[in-house]
Amino acid sequence: MAGWRRMVLLGVLASVGFWLATAPADAQVRGGTLRIGMDADNTTMDPHLSTAAVDRQVYNNVYGKLFDIDAKFGIVPQLVQSWEVKSGGLLYVFKLRRGVKFHDGTDFNADIVKWNFDRMRDPALASPRRSEIAPVKDVKVVDPYTVELALAAPYAPLLSVLTDRAGMMVSKAAVEKYKDDYARNPVGTGPFRFVEWVKDDHLTIKRFDGYWEKGLPYLDEVIYRPIPDQSVRFTAMRTGQIDFMHQIAPKDVAAAKAEKGLKVSEIPSLWWQGIHLNNQVAPFTSKPIRQAIWYAVDRTVIQRVAYQGLGTPAWSPFPSSMWAQDTDFSDWRRDPAKAKAKLAEGGMANGFSFTVKGLPAQVQELQIIQAQLKDVGMDMKIEQLEFGKLLADLNSHNFVALRIGWSGRPDPDGNAHAFLHSKGGLNRVRYSNPKMDELLDAARSEGDQAKRKALYAQVTRIAAEDAPYIWIHHDAEVKVWGEHVKGFEHISDGMIRVKGVSLDKK
């Protein structure tokens, strides 16, 4: 009897389980408005003129891009349907997707692609994209849906660059119509069209009915709200003022996880945080002195305390989200004895004193480093600066040591070349090592990923040996959203692609 009853119960449970498995739990509902809380407002809606990381959030939903990246960092075609690399990486042939329309009704085709490249390359526009696509020598229209990009030298990161702002296609008709006001009147081919932007209040985009991917997007509307204060933004999330939150303070992550109705997703980001040591200014002209700092810093403690256990310690410009990270390398742990030996080797056994410049938001981290350096006899003073001034000092090499981060790029080249190559555009520490230049150039022109990985392992080791930068930390990429938000795919680049997102409640 008891056995029979159990059988029935099991049967009922099994059928409930079956029903749960087949029920349209994941079926996504159409319609609704998603409200996203941002850390800052957009600066411009023109991707060819944008320099702020935050701008890309809206762009990814308004603009179609030639390529995109997937969760595994693979390059996937978007406005390009298929592509071929010829002549040993010197020629790229893009077959474009047909039937794609801009929000203003104009057609997307090869002429438009060429015009976009010409626009980015036009010196008069002074576009920040110009240096990103510098390897592209010529763009040729082969037929209405085929373009050819001729390169001056093989450049492996090209497609990766075209997954970001350089690959975003703007409407020629709209640029010609609005001219300088295009910055407030964007027209792309993305799943959402721009509606209005009331600066510092909200930016609204609505579903584009002519979007080429049938059935997408699900949402009717997305509203971006800039809420600069982290605590207030988190409160807005907890009280249901927003459905989705970008950028949460590490101290709030535990509370977010404990809060009912909220989902927290935490993955490795593309960021690196570190200290720039000016290689042309004493005492950091001396390699052993730079190495002394390398060994004096305890990155694990910083990760635990300043970042509340989020993210990972950094020993190179490559975070764990990248295939280029060399996980076999271990010579980055704190070693006070070695640090002292290096100080002696550099002729400063009694220590020395220097000033590091940084943002007020990084003071806690810098104070931890300060204490760690003090242990081995180095006296680090902290000078807090506002971001604009910090950037100005960085660019004019006006620092001995300077604490700043890099938001990262999907291709490892974008995290390393500009900083470590003697001719790199972001090499403000004026570091120069011919061997390093050679490795970085080789990794840039090599098409095979396994070979590139080996090259970047060497880059990691030489960079650790020379210690022009003291890499400290790779941030975690954390997003918080309400349980009623479905279908968000979290990728390390941190972009909120809302095309596949839907809402439970209407």
Next chain:
Amino acid sequence: MLQLIGRRLLATLPLLLAVSVVVFSFIHMLPGDPAVLFLGEEATPDNLARFRAKLGFDRPLVVQYGDWLGHAVRGDLGRSIRTNQPVTQAIVERLPVTLRLIGMAMLISLCIALPLGIISAVKRNSGVDLASTFFALFGFSTPNFWLGLILIYVFALVLRWLPPSGFDGTRSLILPAITLGTALAALVTRQLRSGMLEVLRQDYVRTAQAKGLADRLVIGKHALKNALISVVTVIGLQIGALLGNTIITESLFALPGVGRLMIDSVFSRDFFVVQGVILFLAVGYVVANLVVDILYSYLDPRIRVH
């Protein structure tokens, strides 16, 4: 009266000119290059140079100033470096939020300060007086951002009565207005208390009381009106502080007001916006003080004669 207003307005012209010179030179002295902030860290030197030339930053400062002033007097404050939006349009868009915020802050602070100030003067050294002293001390020494965070925690997160951020009508301005107005309420309470105490000692008050006039009339008509002169002075002077504090309050509560416009453009070195907003605020301050002067002559007929 019209003559007074005309004379005062004329007198403000040199003042505004001086403000414009100071603002212009200060922002150009600021470290941090708008070209670098706009074009990004990777900007090449020739891109930077082209950008500066496009905005006219390669010309001598005096020429730049003259050019800007020439347009400003015709009501053209230039355009944002970033969004190309006309600066006047940006200010006009945000003005309603800031004006409502300041208006509500003043209203709230007067609603608190008037009764509290009067009662604590009339019932000197009573429990109410002590409480008001404590309130004044607390209100005046509490930093704006901290008070705002506490209010958000209590009223938005715990009680869920009011929204924590954004501009969505009067309700959304209650917490920011309390944040902004508390210090003013504290100051006015103290000012009114001492003003009342002084007036209550005057002969004419004693006369009025001796006549057998009701307390309500003695305090409300004879004493208060005279004590208010100093209160109006304080409010006039504090308008500048209120305008300044909107920067913090608007940023904290994510309100799209003039204060936030200013601080954001300072951080991004959007020179034309900063210059425009500060000039505009200077005009606003001058006008507010003019209103205060007119109020004086209403409260104190002796001023009208001069």
